[in-house]
Amino acid sequence: MDQGGQPENLSTLLSDRVLVNGTVVPLTFTGDGKLRWTGKDQRCLTMEKEVLGFALEGTRIRVKYAVEKGDGICCLGNRGDLVRQSFVFEPLSDDSLRLWSQKLRDYIDSLGRPKRLLVFVNPYGGKKSATKIFSEDVKPYLEDADVQITVIETKHQLHAKEVAKTLDLSKYDGIVCVSGDGILVEVVNGLLEREDWAAAIKIPIGMVPAGTGNGMVKSLLDAVGQPCSTSNAILAVIRGHKCSLDVATILQGETRFFSVLMLAWGLIADIDIESEKYRWMGSARLDFYALQRLLHLRHYNGCVSFVPAPGFEDYGEPTGYHGEPTSEESPTEENSVKTQRHGYHGSDFKLENKHWRTISGPFISVWLHNVPWGSEDCMAAPKAKFSDGCLDLIMVRDSPKLPLLSLMSKMNDGSHVKSPHVTYIKVKAFVLEPGPRVEDPAKEGIIDSDGEVLARGKGTYKCDQKALMAYDKLQLTLDQA
Numbered sequence: 001m002d003q004g005g006q007p008e009n010l011s012t013l014l015s016d017r018v019l020v021n022g023t024v025v026p027l028t029f030t031g032d033g034k035l036r037w038t039g040k041d042q043r044c045l046t047m048e049k050e051v052l053g054f055a056l057e058g059t060r061i062r063v064k065y066a067v068e069k070g071d072g073i074c075c076l077g078n079r080g081d082l083v084r085q086s087f088v089f090e091p092l093s094d095d096s097l098r099l100w101s102q103k104l105r106d107y108i109d110s111l112g113r114p115k116r117l118l119v120f121v122n123p124y125g126g127k128k129s130a131t132k133i134f135s136e137d138v139k140p141y142l143e144d145a146d147v148q149i150t151v152i153e154t155k156h157q158l159h160a161k162e163v164a165k166t167l168d169l170s171k172y173d174g175i176v177c178v179s180g181d182g183i184l185v186e187v188v189n190g191l192l193e194r195e196d197w198a199a200a201i202k203i204p205i206g207m208v209p210a211g212t213g214n215g216m217v218k219s220l221l222d223a224v225g226q227p228c229s230t231s232n233a234i235l236a237v238i239r240g241h242k243c244s245l246d247v248a249t250i251l252q253g254e255t256r257f258f259s260v261l262m263l264a265w266g267l268i269a270d271i272d273i274e275s276e277k278y279r280w281m282g283s284a285r286l287d288f289y290a291l292q293r294l295l296h297l298r299h300y301n302g303c304v305s306f307v308p309a310p311g312f313e314d315y316g317e318p319t320g321y322h323g324e325p326t327s328e329e330s331p332t333e334e335n336s337v338k339t340q341r342h343g344y345h346g347s348d349f350k351l352e353n354k355h356w357r358t359i360s361g362p363f364i365s366v367w368l369h370n371v372p373w374g375s376e377d378c379m380a381a382p383k384a385k386f387s388d389g390c391l392d393l394i395m396v397r398d399s400p401k402l403p404l405l406s407l408m409s410k411m412n413d414g415s416h417v418k419s420p421h422v423t424y425i426k427v428k429a430f431v432l433e434p435g436p437r438v439e440d441p442a443k444e445g446i447i448d449s450d451g452e453v454l455a456r457g458k459g460t461y462k463c464d465q466k467a468l469m470a471y472d473k474l475q476l477t478l479d480q481a
Contacts, residue, residue: 014103019090027089029103035063037089045087047107052084052144052238054104060090061100064144066235082231084144113240114173114204116148120160120187122179122210123153127282130210134178137230138208145238154183164190164200174204176237180211181261185450188247189258193343201247201344206237212282213375213451215261220371223386228376244387246370249346250449252474256346260370261450262380263476265434266300267293267365267396269448274461286375294405299362299398300445301435307354309390309426316357322431322473347477351429359423362438364396364404368430368476372414382414383426389480390426397423430476444471 011031018027020037027037033047045051050065066082091097119138123131131153142149150172154160160177164187177183184207191200207217209228218228220243226232248259264272275289305319369381369392381392396404399421407419417424434457437443444457447469456463457471 013107014099016096016100017092018096018100019092020088024092029100029107033107035087048111048239051108052141052235053108053146054101055146056097056101057088059094059097060088061097061104063087063089063104066141066231081227081229082235084140111240113145113238114147116171116173117142117150117176117206117237118167118172118174119149119151119176119178120163120183121151121153122160122177122183125180125182125211130178133208133210133230138176138178138234141231141234141238147238154179158186161186161190161193164188165193169200169203172203174206174237174240176206176208176234178208178210180209180213180451181216182211182451184216185258185260185452188260192247192258195342197342197344204240204242206233208233208237209376212279212286215373215375215378215380216371218373218376219384219386222373246387246389246391247479248368248370248391248476249344249479250454250469250474250476251346252469252472255469257449257454257468258344259449259476262370262374263368263432263447263449263454265302265366265432265445265447266363267298268367268374269446270298270461272448272451273446273453277461290408294401294408297364297401297404298445299364299438301438301441302361302363302366303358303433303435304363304366304393304395305356305358305431305433306393306425306427307351307429308357309428312425312427313355313357315423315425316359319356319358321352321354321356347479349429349477349479351475351477354429359395359397361397361435364399365394366432367394368392368427369394370478374411378411379414380411381424382417383424387480388426389478390428391430391476391478393423393425393427393430395423395425396421428478431473432475433473434471447471447474 012028013031014029016027017024025037029035034044036044045065050067052064052066054061054063064086066084069081069083091100121130121134152163160183175187177187187205191197194200208230209217214228217233221228221232245260250257250259271286271290271293275285278285278288281288308315367380369384371386372379372381372384374380381394384392403421407416407421410416416422434445434447443459446453446460447455453467455469455471456467
């Protein structure tokens with residue numbers, strides 16, 4: 001709350017005397033979007049940061065807003081969770097009522113906020129609390145902001161992707177995922193497989209944390225100094241705040257997968273996927289299973305190749321490009337039939353003539369990240385940016401168990417990357433050639449992207465289930481922003 005007086009030389013949109021709690025007080029609406037009035041002291045509300053919307057109630061106007069818990073009407077801070085409140089005033093004439101209503105509406109409309117949203121709710125993710133989170137925490141905010149919503153509860157895996165592929169986007173100003181990161185990834189992949197993908201991918205996508213990891217929404221809110229909470233997330237959606245995001249194309253033959261969060265092979269992938277047997281534990285399953293994996297540590301043979309970002313050219317050894325052809329033209333008619341005739345086909349970043357470097361295993365863990373946070377309590381890649389055209393590559397080739405336990409315990413603040421056992425590189429393109437386990441060559445590993453299994457090697461958890469790709473060479477390219 002702004003306790004000071006009105007700044008000098010600030011344009012006044014409307015100034016009037018109104019009833020507040022039975023007392024006539026002066027109320028001023030200024031060009032910077034502040035409502036100021038005098039009761040026992042000077043008070044104000046900031047339209048852009050605090051106000052959700054307003055409603056007419058007979059001869060009164062109810063302004064709905066959000067502030068930190070424990071506060072009354074105050075300027076929105078950056079710490080703590082939020083609560084919804086309201087301020088009611090009564091203009092002294094019908095003309096004044098109409099004028100106040102029009103001025104408030106015009107200002108809110110000028111902010112470019114979304115008015116029609118499609119909301120995906122994943123009732124099966126995390127602790128299966130998304131339905132409750134939506135009804136108790138998300139929906140009331142959207143109603144206060146007078147946002148029209150269409151709600152879809154996902155029924156099965158890839159349901160959100162199927163909807164996104166055929167959705168009439170002209171009906172909506174944005175899409176909101178009340179879920180973990182999985183539904184976001186499905187929506188992005190669905191949009192990029194459309195014939196009109198270039199237009200479709202411009203629709204804003206919002207996130208509300210309701211899953212196990214919530215890495216994307218944690219990254220987005222942390223970037224602006226906000227705690228990762230339901231109220232902060234949905235307030236960001238209502239405000240219409242947006243940022244660009246790099247999209248990685250993972251390619252193996254004719255198979256493509258679009259990633260926005262991360263790719264993992266080795267320890268991190270094993271923890272992420274194999275811990276699903278303990279999903280009933282919620283996010284605690286990850287810590288519990290990580291300890292098991294540390295006690296029975298695996299090493300993987302294999303090789304990684306990459307195009308280093310500026311400043312990282314000295315890592316690895318020089319090599320040539322040995323990935324997938326970058327031309328969209330298939331070499332045979334048979335292959336051309338298999339190639340999708342529509343949808344986004346990946347970055348046009350030319351790979352053949354770049355300066356490639358390579359690092360050979362064995363590896364304990366290989367982890368690529370597009371955003372800083374892998375989950376709410378794991379800052380995997382502290383130097384990652386949303387749209388810098390780079391992926392952050394975090395590798396552990398070898399480490400004794402105690403130092404490995406120590407560095408993993410530091411992932412909550414990103415200081416694990418300072419460990420001498422960690423190699424941290426920014427890359428523009430990447431090729432992974434995964435191999436078998438060192439300790440048991442008859443068994444292979446898991447490749448995980450954005451929390452979903454891309455490939456299951458021999459002898460892995462649920463290896464009888466079909467995966468999108470084979471446990472073999474794959475490449476990643478990045479389309480900036």
